[in-house]
Amino acid sequence: MAKQIEQLDRVIIRFAGDSGDGMQLTGDRFTQETASFGNDLSTLPNFPAEIRAPAGTLPGVSSFQLHFADHDIMTPGDAPDVLVAMNPAALKVNLGDLPKGATIIVNTDEFTARSRAKVGYVSDPLTDGTLDGFKVSAVGLTSMTVAALADTDISKKDAQRAKNMFALGLLSWMYNRPTEGTTSFLKAKFASRPDILAANLTAFRAGWNFGETTEDFAVSYEIKPARLPSGTYRNITGNLATAYGLIAGSRRSGLPLFLGSYPITPASDILHELSRHKRFGVRTFQAEDEIAGVGAALGASFGGSLGVTTTSGPGMVLKQETVGLAVMTELPLIIIDVQRAGPSTGMPTKTEQTDLLMALYGRNGESPVPVVAPSSPADCFDAAVEATRLAVTYRTPVVMLSDGYLANGSEPWRLPDVSRLPVIEPDLATEPNGPEGTYLPYLRDEDTLARPWAVPGTPGLEHRIGGIEKHAQSGDISYTPGNHDLMVRTRQAKIDAIARDIPAMEVSDPTGDAEVLVLGWGGTYGSITAAVRRVRRAGGRVAQAHLRHLNPFPADLGEVLRSYDRVVVPEINLGQLALLLRGRFLVDVIGYNKVRGLPFKAEELAGVLQEVIDRD
Amino acid sequence: MTENPNGVDGPGHEDGLAGLRLVPRTDTAYKMKDFKSDQEVRWCPGCGDYAILAAFQSFLPQLGVPRENIVMVSGIGCSSRFPYYLSTYGVHSIHGRAPAIATGLATSRPDLSVWVITGDGDGLSIGGNHLIHALRRNVNINILLFNNRIYGLTKGQYSPTSEPGKITKSSPVGSLDQPFNPVSLALGAEAGFVARTVDSDRKHLTSVLRAAADHPGASFVEIYQNCPIFNDDAFEPLKDPSSRDLRLLRMEHGEPLRLGPDRGVVAGEFGGLEVADVAEVGEDRLIRHDAHREDPGYAFALSRLDRPAFEHVPIGVFRDVRRPTYDDLLNEQIEDARSERGDGDLEALLAGGDTWTVD
Numbered sequence: 001m002a003k004q005i006e007q008l009d010r011v012i013i014r015f016a017g018d019s020g021d022g023m024q025l026t027g028d029r030f031t032q033e034t035a036s037f038g039n040d041l042s043t044l045p046n047f048p049a050e051i052r053a054p055a056g057t058l059p060g061v062s063s064f065q066l067h068f069a070d071h072d073i074m075t076p077g078d079a080p081d082v083l084v085a086m087n088p089a090a091l092k093v094n095l096g097d098l099p100k101g102a103t104i105i106v107n108t109d110e111f112t113a114r115s116r117a118k119v120g121y122v123s124d125p126l127t128d129g130t131l132d133g134f135k136v137s138a139v140g141l142t143s144m145t146v147a148a149l150a151d152t153d154i155s156k157k158d159a160q161r162a163k164n165m166f167a168l169g170l171l172s173w174m175y176n177r178p179t180e181g182t183t184s185f186l187k188a189k190f191a192s193r194p195d196i197l198a199a200n201l202t203a204f205r206a207g208w209n210f211g212e213t214t215e216d217f218a219v220s221y222e223i224k225p226a227r228l229p230s231g232t233y234r235n236i237t238g239n240l241a242t243a244y245g246l247i248a249g250s251r252r253s254g255l256p257l258f259l260g261s262y263p264i265t266p267a268s269d270i271l272h273e274l275s276r277h278k279r280f281g282v283r284t285f286q287a288e289d290e291i292a293g294v295g296a297a298l299g300a301s302f303g304g305s306l307g308v309t310t311t312s313g314p315g316m317v318l319k320q321e322t323v324g325l326a327v328m329t330e331l332p333l334i335i336i337d338v339q340r341a342g343p344s345t346g347m348p349t350k351t352e353q354t355d356l357l358m359a360l361y362g363r364n365g366e367s368p369v370p371v372v373a374p375s376s377p378a379d380c381f382d383a384a385v386e387a388t389r390l391a392v393t394y395r396t397p398v399v400m401l402s403d404g405y406l407a408n409g410s411e412p413w414r415l416p417d418v419s420r421l422p423v424i425e426p427d428l429a430t431e432p433n434g435p436e437g438t439y440l441p442y443l444r445d446e447d448t449l450a451r452p453w454a455v456p457g458t459p460g461l462e463h464r465i466g467g468i469e470k471h472a473q474s475g476d477i478s479y480t481p482g483n484h485d486l487m488v489r490t491r492q493a494k495i496d497a498i499a500r501d502i503p504a505m506e507v508s509d510p511t512g513d514a515e516v517l518v519l520g521w522g523g524t525y526g527s528i529t530a531a532v533r534r535v536r537r538a539g540g541r542v543a544q545a546h547l548r549h550l551n552p553f554p555a556d557l558g559e560v561l562r563s564y565d566r567v568v569v570p571e572i573n574l575g576q577l578a579l580l581l582r583g584r585f586l587v588d589v590i591g592y593n594k595v596r597g598l599p600f601k602a603e604e605l606a607g608v609l610q611e612v613i614d615r616d
Numbered sequence: 617m618t619e620n621p622n623g624v625d626g627p628g629h630e631d632g633l634a635g636l637r638l639v640p641r642t643d644t645a646y647k648m649k650d651f652k653s654d655q656e657v658r659w660c661p662g663c664g665d666y667a668i669l670a671a672f673q674s675f676l677p678q679l680g681v682p683r684e685n686i687v688m689v690s691g692i693g694c695s696s697r698f699p700y701y702l703s704t705y706g707v708h709s710i711h712g713r714a715p716a717i718a719t720g721l722a723t724s725r726p727d728l729s730v731w732v733i734t735g736d737g738d739g740l741s742i743g744g745n746h747l748i749h750a751l752r753r754n755v756n757i758n759i760l761l762f763n764n765r766i767y768g769l770t771k772g773q774y775s776p777t778s779e780p781g782k783i784t785k786s787s788p789v790g791s792l793d794q795p796f797n798p799v800s801l802a803l804g805a806e807a808g809f810v811a812r813t814v815d816s817d818r819k820h821l822t823s824v825l826r827a828a829a830d831h832p833g834a835s836f837v838e839i840y841q842n843c844p845i846f847n848d849d850a851f852e853p854l855k856d857p858s859s860r861d862l863r864l865l866r867m868e869h870g871e872p873l874r875l876g877p878d879r880g881v882v883a884g885e886f887g888g889l890e891v892a893d894v895a896e897v898g899e900d901r902l903i904r905h906d907a908h909r910e911d912p913g914y915a916f917a918l919s920r921l922d923r924p925a926f927e928h929v930p931i932g933v934f935r936d937v938r939r940p941t942y943d944d945l946l947n948e949q950i951e952d953a954r955s956e957r958g959d960g961d962l963e964a965l966l967a968g969g970d971t972w973t974v975d
Contacts, residue, residue, distance in 0.1 A: 032970055035970065035972065036970055036972050037972075038972055038974065181970060225974075227974075228974045229974065230973075230974050230975050231973070231974060232967065232971050232972070232973050232974075233971060233972050233973070233974060234966075234967065234968050234970055234971045234972075235970065244965065244966055247960070247962065247965065248962060248966075251962050256724065258720060258723075258724050260716075260720055277960060277965070278949050278950045278952075278953035278954070279950075279953045279954055279957055279958065279959060279960035280959075280960035280962075280965070281950060281954075281959075281960075282950075283723060283724055283946060283950065285719070285720065285723065285946075287716065287719075287749075288745055288746065288749035289745060291713060291716065291746075292713070292715075292716035292719070292745075292746050292749065295709075295713045295716030295717045295719075295720065295746070296716050296717065296719045296720030296723070297720055298717055298720065299689070299707075299716070299717035299718055299719060299720030299721035299722075299724075300720035300721060300723070300724040301720075302687075302707055302717070302721055303687075303720070303721045303724050303725040303728070304724075304725070305720075305724045307720065321710055321713075322710065322713065324710075325709060325710050329707070415966050415967055415971070416966070418962050418963045418966070456684060456685065456686075456687045456705040456721075456725065456728050457684055457685055457725070457727060457728065458684055459682065459683075459684045460684070461684070462683060462684055462703055462704055462705050463705065463706075464653070464655075464688075464699050464700050464702075464705070464706035464707070464708065465706070465707060465708070466690075466699070466706075466707055466708025466709060467692075467708065467709065467710055468708060476655065477655075477700065
């Protein structure tokens with residue numbers, strides 16, 4: 001039967017099921033198929049912190065949202081066009097996010113009275129009118145998977161577990177996705193389990209064939225590849241891009257990478273990834289706690305490595321004392337904080353931007369550190385390289401504020417030309433710099449105010465550093481009032497002067513006469529940009545800028561802020577950047593703040609911007 | 617230089633210490649003064665730290681290691697000022713964290729001789745976690761714990777090694793804490809090298825330092841150290857010439873464990889050890905000290921001979937057992953990966969498996 005093919009410019013699909021249903025894998029595979037097809041895309045995994053919450057319950061629902069298009073897109077999408085619901089819990093948790101008219105593919109096999117009761121459905125939502133206004137495709141995903149595997153030796157339980165591959169096959173057919181990648185992925189993943197491999201491949205093909213033959217699905221869809229700038233692309237998550245950025249920073253600086261880390265959601269994947277790259281001379285050290293992780297990293301930095309630690313908010317708190325030591329000893333150190341919802345344990349798998357003030361001010365004493373933030377999953381690479389550049393050049397700890405959304409979300413990444421990445425000069429000290437052949441560890445470079453960095457093993461430059469206040473040149477212990485004042489100011493001046501070494505603000509203001517500026521930082525870039533596009537498409541005038549550097553700010557930030565009548569600052573916190581901007585520039589910025597553990601929706605932000613534009 | 621008794625990876629060169637296998641050698645004939653820094657030593661008059669510093673400075677030339685390849689790492693406390701007074705590289709870090717910082721340094725720089733200086737508060741209280749993990753991991757560092765059984769730098773509160781009932785500023789009617797026995801704790805963490813010595817006995821102190829440096833992997837040395845200001849004469853029974861020889865059980869590998877002329881150590885009940893009169897039990901029943909026993913149980917039993925009033929206190933090397941060090945194993949993994957698949961290629965890494973091209 002010849003089927004109709006309909007052209008679409010973009011689709012948002014959400015796969016939702018139980019934590020054990022393999023939704024993350026399914027979403028990831030669909031993403032890879034979509035990436036290799038050449039669409040632009042953006043993803044939003046959303047899963048519980050519990051590894052296996054009780055099966056079929058509302059807290060156990062895990063989902064993966066994918067937005068893909070034939071043009072460049074900025075976000076994983078506000079609301080799904082298609083929901084794949086593997087059980088009643090997945091339907092109940094996600095239904096509220098769907099606009100009327102959305103398609104719901106539902107696994108009818110799981111809608112038993114018992115499963116429905118578990119999530120509070122008194123009657124059957126498939127028949128009681130709950131889904132009126134939606135396009136519902138009721139499919140027995142589990143039973144058809146089991147039937148497809150009836151001729152194999154595989155257990156019924158294993159057969160049922162392959163239902164996610166059946167669903168993937170069906171969706172791959174619906175959206176005309178290439179399947180070679182998934183086939184070879186499964187072959188690699190289950191190379192040592194031929195029976196499981198065969199079951200997954202069979203289920204995958206059965207899902208595809210079902211779509212092609214059943215009359216339930218009359219139409220399949222085509223979304224043409226996006227016209228992205230030329231180059232070689234791959235799909236990449238924020239955590240992977242961060243790991244690669246650190247390796248690149250190590251290569252470009254010639255400093256061996258040392259990661260001291262303690263597992264924590266959502267940062268652990270960076271530790272996992274870096275532990276696989278020993279060929280690059282990467283040493284990973286899984287410490288006994290967060291404090292030891294950063295301590296070992298700083299010890300490695302003292303020895304001439306690129307010391308890095310990775311964590312999230314609750315771990316960041318514990319590391320701050322050591323970050324202070326790195327400020328005092330003026331050694332390179334990179335602290336990656338993948339922010340998550342807090343305070344305390346908060347919501348470990350949900351995103352937030354609430355560690356900005358902690359990164360800047362969460363230490364005792366005047367303790368300035370540069371802070372950088374990536375704006376998208378792929379941008380984590382560039383941000384990590386920049387963190388390396390600043391840390392090594394200025395002999396300072398640098399905090400990189402990633403977040404849970406960037407860490408797990410993915411997008412296509414145009415591979416950089418490795419030879420054009422910044423060259424980072426460690427410029428290790430090898431000769432005495434003081435009178436009579438002495439070495440003065442705090443005698444600064446006049447330009448950067450960085451101190452010399454002599455590593456153990458260098459003869460003649462033996463010296464002692466530590467957390468006690470230092471004499472401004474010799475580094476000897478000093479409690480002299482004037483020296484302390486000088487050192488406090490010098491440490492601050494060194495960080496402030498980095499403003500000369502970072503790019504000026506880039507403001508997008510196509511009409512040149514916008515009165516409203518929207519200024520963001522970090523992981524909200526996609527949502528803000530999508531909102532700005534909406535406003536502009538509707539004829540609104542709005543300027544947009546986004547901060548990579550949170551400390552120091554670009555030198556012209558104040559000027560930019562003052563050149564607009566109103567400045568909107570959307571943040572997934574209660575106004576941390578806004579507080580800084582008001583304090584620093586006396587500009588009464590308008591905050592827009594939501595802390596729901598999720599990225600902003602573009603539509604919502606567009607509404608906010610339009611409202612501010614419309615103010616008199 | 618003793619032969620490696622355990623048949624594990626032996627010393628890399630015949631004239632050096634096994635713990636310094638990967639550290640460069642020097643022919644420079646250093647003197648004690650070569651290891652003195654230009655800093656004025658600022659401990660209280662009579663502090664035991666002076667004696668330890670002098671012993672250490674006169675010991676360092678024995679290592680045969682270039683001065684620039686020696687690093688001292690300390691935490692916070694009186695003892696942690698130690699690095700400032702040595703002309704080597706040094707880090708005076710933060711409270712309790714020296715073992716963690718030294719771990720990062722030693723694992724990334726196997727060509728360094730790394731020494732951690734800590735105290736009973738720094739190492740056993742705020743830094744207890746890092747200490748036990750550094751020991752179990754067996755990183756090639758030497759940890760010297762100066763035990764004066766009191767907080768000195770904060771002016772006299774009880775410490776995790778203070779005797780119960782200690783009257784201090786923070787325990788005016790007596791402390792309630794049961795103390796740690798640092799040697800038992802280190803052995804509980806299965807440290808490969810555990811020893812104890814005394815600040816005032818330079819010869820013994822130096823021999824223990826040498827044995828610690830000879831041990832590849834983590835070495836733990838408890839040094840009884842007098843604080844003349846806040847806990848004076850805490851170890852007096854072990855120092856008074858009229859009583860010390862009856863109380864100090866000087867352990868020598870291969871020799872019977874004797875305590876003064878009349879007593880010695882024999883096997884007790886439940887795997888424990890006891891002190892007995894030699895005349896009663898006979899010379900043959902005395903335990904011959906074996907620092908190389910794989911099972912830490914014997915060394916642990918030795919550490920339990922300690923008594924609150926120092927009736928008998930073992931000093932010397934409790935345990936000296938060699939096993940692969942963490943830093944060697946980590947660096948082997950890197951070398952193996954490189955020799956099997958070559959040095960990493962950044963461009964190939966970034967491209968990964970699944971790429972597509974847009975013209």
